[in-house]
Amino acid sequence: MSFKSPRIVITGVGLTAPNGNTLSEFRQNLLNGVGGIEKREIRYMGELLAGVCHYDALKYQTKKELRVGTRAGSISIYCAREAVADSKIDFANYPKDRIGIYVGTTEHGNVETENEVYAISKFNYDTKYWSHYHNPRTVSNNPAGEVSLNLGITGPAYTIGAACAAGNMGLIHAAQMLRLGEVDLAICGGVSESIHTFGIFAGFKSQNALASHPDPLKASRPFDKARNGIVISEGGALYTLERLDDAVARGAKIYGEIAGYCVNSDASDYVLPNPGRQAECVRKALSSAGMTPQDIHIVNTHATATPLGDIQECQAIGAVFADCPDTYINNTKSYIGHCMGAAGALELAGNLPSFDDLVVHPTINVDDLDPQCALPGLVINHPKKVGKVDAILNNSFGMLGINSTLIVKRFVA
Amino acid sequence: MTKDETKQVVLDIIADIAPDEDISNLKPDVRLRDQMQLDSMDFLDIVMELRKRHNIEVPEADYPQLASLDSCAEYLTPKFTALGK
Numbered sequence: 077m078s079f080k081s082p083r084i085v086i087t088g089v090g091l092t093a094p095n096g097n098t099l100s101e102f103r104q105n106l107l108n109g110v111g112g113i114e115k116r117e118i119r120y121m122g123e124l125l126a127g128v129c130h131y132d133a134l135k136y137q138t139k140k141e142l143r144v145g146t147r148a149g150s151i152s153i154y155c156a157r158e159a160v161a162d163s164k165i166d167f168a169n170y171p172k173d174r175i176g177i178y179v180g181t182t183e184h185g186n187v188e189t190e191n192e193v194y195a196i197s198k199f200n201y202d203t204k205y206w207s208h209y210h211n212p213r214t215v216s217n218n219p220a221g222e223v224s225l226n227l228g229i230t231g232p233a234y235t236i237g238a239a240c241a242a243g244n245m246g247l248i249h250a251a252q253m254l255r256l257g258e259v260d261l262a263i264c265g266g267v268s269e270s271i272h273t274f275g276i277f278a279g280f281k282s283q284n285a286l287a288s289h290p291d292p293l294k295a296s297r298p299f300d301k302a303r304n305g306i307v308i309s310e311g312g313a314l315y316t317l318e319r320l321d322d323a324v325a326r327g328a329k330i331y332g333e334i335a336g337y338c339v340n341s342d343a344s345d346y347v348l349p350n351p352g353r354q355a356e357c358v359r360k361a362l363s364s365a366g367m368t369p370q371d372i373h374i375v376n377t378h379a380t381a382t383p384l385g386d387i388q389e390c391q392a393i394g395a396v397f398a399d400c401p402d403t404y405i406n407n408t409k410s411y412i413g414h415c416m417g418a419a420g421a422l423e424l425a426g427n428l429p430s431f432d433d434l435v436v437h438p439t440i441n442v443d444d445l446d447p448q449c450a451l452p453g454l455v456i457n458h459p460k461k462v463g464k465v466d467a468i469l470n471n472s473f474g475m476l477g478i479n480s481t482l483i484v485k486r487f488v489a
Numbered sequence: 490m491t492k493d494e495t496k497q498v499v500l501d502i503i504a505d506i507a508p509d510e511d512i513s514n515l516k517p518d519v520r521l522r523d524q525m526q527l528d529s530m531d532f533l534d535i536v537m538e539l540r541k542r543h544n545i546e547v548p549e550a551d552y553p554q555l556a557s558l559d560s561c562a563e564y565l566t567p568k569f570t571a572l573g574k
Contacts, residue, residue: 139508144530205541208533 084251085323085487086331088165088316090158091425092151094127094309094412098158102422103429106437107459111411113292113307119194119274125287125295126271127309127413136226146188146213147269147310149222151418152179155314156223156263163316163328165261167227176259177220177233178250179314180242180266182417182474184235185214186273219267231259239474240378241339242266243313243420244482248337250317260322265421267312276416280306283347285382287413296414297441298379298386298407299449299456306380307413313421324489331428335467335485336365342477349385354392354479358469361481362396369397371467372483374436375405375453376423378471380414387448389471394451404462405454407439420472420480430465431486490569492562498543498569499535499561506534517558539565544572 089099094112096102105112116126133142133150136157142150156177160167192210199205212218217234224233232253238245243266250264270276280286287305289295296307323330338360342350362369375393379386397403408423409415415422430436438455445456467485474480490498496517503512503521510525521527535555539545545568547555554564 140506140526143506143508199541205537208530208537 082255083320084254084317084334085320086315086334086428086484087318087323087328088159088163089313089331089425089428090155090160090162091311091313091422092129092131092154093311093415093422094129097129097131099425099429102426106408106411106426107435109438109440109457111293111296111440113295113413115292116271118277119190121274121277121281124277125289125292125307127307127311127415128271129310141226144209145222146218147272148181148184148219148267151267151269151310151312152219152223152314153226155265155267155312156227159263159314159316160227165316165326165328170261172228173230174260175229175231176250176253176262177223177229177231178246178253178262178264179220179223179235180244180246180417180421181219181235181237182239182242182268182270183237184216184218186275187269188213190273190275223263238478238480239476240414240416240419241472241474241478241480242417243422244337244470244472244480245339246421247315247317247334247482248339248480251334251337254317254319260318262317263314264317265312265314266417266419267314268310268416268418270416271308271310276308280308287381294441296381296410298377298381298410298439299446299454300442301444301446303381303383303386305382309413309415311412311415311418311422313418313425315421330487332431332468332484333487335483336361336363336367337480337482338364339478339480342479344477347475349388349473350477351388351392353477354389354471354473355395357479357481358392358396358471361469361483365483365485367467367483369400369403372397372400372403372469373462373465374427374430374468375403376427376468376470377405377407378419378473379407380409386446389473390449390451397453400453402464403453404436404460405451406436410440420470420482424468424470424482424484427468427470428484430468434462434465436460436462436465490566490574492566495562495566495569496558499558499565502535502538502542506531506538515558520556521558522556543569543574545569
């Protein structure tokens with residue numbers, strides 16, 4: 077498998093994370109060790125820890141749009157608008173039927189369904205009080221559809237359901253659609269509204285996979301010996317992707333080039349990862365990029381701080397990058413928790429500036445490194461200035477055994 | 490309940506479902522749709538809120554009765570009275 081033309085490049089980034097609402101703010105906080113986890117009241121469960129985004133929702137939506145739409149839709153609109161603005165494309169005059177919107181989601185509809193069930197519980201479960209907005213809010217394409225409505229985009233707009241591999245999948249699918257010539261501009265990535273559903277928290281709690289810590293900012297700690305699970309977060313990161321020729325023709329700023337990718341499946345368990353299949357996913361992505369492991373300078377791990385999952389991913393990465401002294405490994409969830417469908421897209425964004433500043437942001441909250449996670453090249457607690465960053469490999473894995481690896485390389489004309 | 494009080498009930502609902510609109514100068518005898526951005530889903534919101542807040546049912550055949558504040562008052566006031574309000 078090898079990658080073919082046309083070349084696909086990233087020309088705009090829009091994001092909201094628990095510790096930043098622009099790429100520059102997000103990046104600065106990653107370099108300064110500033111996380112964004114807080115206490116939050118979760119329906120039926122009480123006070124838990126979560127990553128909450130604090131973007132200005134009214135920047136691009138009316139109050140009525142916010143009332144009618146969903147949180148995932150709102151996050152998508154914010155990120156899409158920010159990405160389009162960042163791309164500096166002449167959006168007003170751009171043919172709207174040539175734009176595609178591809179939004180990765182872990183799940184959609186849990187929040188809205190839980191809210192309606194809760195609402196009718198106040199009316200003795202009489203369904204005549206069930207909202208007429210339930211269906212447009214819960215259809216799987218809702219987050220992408222809200223972007224389409226908000227921006228007047230008439231090209232394809234849909235979501236890609238891929239559990240927590242979805243953020244990468246949004247970009248991968250967009251690159252494929254651009255290569256096929258289906259669209260000329262793609263708005264793509266991933267979003268999550270999962271902190272608004274108690275079901276996700278309760279599910280992880282029942283699985284003994286929900287993090288706890290007296291200090292919220294220390295709760296998400298991949299690779300630390302005392303890690304005890306996931307901090308659930310909301311967030312979003314959407315990019316504008318274009319074919320290289322189009323981007324060059326309009327003089328666009330180019331953040332990086334899609335070098336290669338792979339999506340595969342474990343076919344082994346509902347929830348337990350499979351390091352063999354993860355390593356295979358990484359190797360196939362390298363192959364698709366025409367690269368060797370030595371060509372990768374940053375590996376952003378998926379690690380969510382579960383006791384077993386972190387070790388398994390380290391096994392997979394250790395197997396592939398066994399002899400790579402110039403490959404550095406980091407993790408973003410230690411700052412922002414697990415942004416679910418947004419995770420892959422957000423974590424890539426946090427590393428993209430490394431092409432310019434040659435600094436690898438660390439994984440934080442590692443007080444006592446688990447020897448089973450002690451990969452050579454792991455950047456812990458302090459940023460590392462390195463000699464070269466020409467390629468970033470971004471892992472995102474999800475339940476039902478879906479794995480995604482995306483490689484972005486420095487753009488060289 | 491007086492007709493003016495009924496109009497205020499409807500205005501309170503409209504204020505919630507159309508929070509971006511200035512409703513201070515709505516003309517009572519002009520169709521609501523001709524004075525503000527209201528679509529069919531918004532009208533369903535008015536119906537739903539009358540049900541939730543005031544236990545008043547508006548059958549679909551009667552939706553045209555909610556066209557203006559005046560027609561709302563004419564149609565809804567007897568319903569409020571029937572409920573002892």
